[in-house]
Amino acid sequence: MRNAGRGLILCLLSAVVCQGICRAQDAPVVATTKEAPAKPQPKFYKLEFIVEELDAGKVINARTYTAAGETDNLPESIRTDSRVPIPNRPGSTEYQQVDLAVNIDFRGLTEQGNNVALHVSAEVRSIPQESTTAMNLVIRHNQWSSGVIVPIGKSTVIFSSDDVTTKHKTQVELKATPIP
Numbered sequence: 001m002r003n004a005g006r007g008l009i010l011c012l013l014s015a016v017v018c019q020g021i022c023r024a025q026d027a028p029v030v031a032t033t034k035e036a037p038a039k040p041q042p043k044f045y046k047l048e049f050i051v052e053e054l055d056a057g058k059v060i061n062a063r064t065y066t067a068a069g070e071t072d073n074l075p076e077s078i079r080t081d082s083r084v085p086i087p088n089r090p091g092s093t094e095y096q097q098v099d100l101a102v103n104i105d106f107r108g109l110t111e112q113g114n115n116v117a118l119h120v121s122a123e124v125r126s127i128p129q130e131s132t133t134a135m136n137l138v139i140r141h142n143q144w145s146s147g148v149i150v151p152i153g154k155s156t157v158i159f160s161s162d163d164v165t166t167k168h169k170t171q172v173e174l175k176a177t178p179i180p
Contacts, residue, residue: 002180015149042071043070045179046068047069047123047174048065049066049174050063050174051102051172052173057169058122065078065102065104068175069109071110073109074107076105077104082099082100084097085097085098091171101123101124104121104122104123115151116150121143122143122145124140125140130167140167144161144163148166148174150175
């Protein structure tokens with residue numbers, strides 16, 4: 001009988017220990033390590049780049065290039081180009097291809113109060129309107145690269161270059177508008 005009582009006690013003790021272990025498994029786990037702070041969600045902006053050609057201060061040509069930019073520091077770009085055939089000499093049936101393009105690269109978009117800052121590289125290759133024949137063809141090539149800061153929602157000239165032979169000017173404006 002003694003052994004039976006001992007067996008019953010051991011059985012009850014085993015049941016109590018097992019019940020405690022099962023409850024411990026259901027208990028919430030307490031984190032002992034420090035969690036990293038949540039990464040801020042990127043914000044998005046509509047970026048309008050306006051390339052203007054001016055003659056004596058008057059806009060004679062303007063083109064708009066639009067992209068969405070985000071505060072994620074990844075490089076982004078706009079590419080547009082046309083290959084234009086130009087005869088090698090008057091009356092020739094042989095042509096060379098001239099590459100005209102607007103290339104805009106930007107990265108590092110950040111908010112700074114009521115402004116946005118970013119790094120922009122822009123390249124504009126164009127034929128002026130007064131270049132009428134292949135033999136007196138002029139190809140303009142403007143290229144800029146710089147960090148810029150613009151007020152949110154306001155169009156701002158970020159690059160500007162005078163033509164070296166005329167009173168023409170090529171400029172790039174940027175307008176950054178938040179996308180909800």
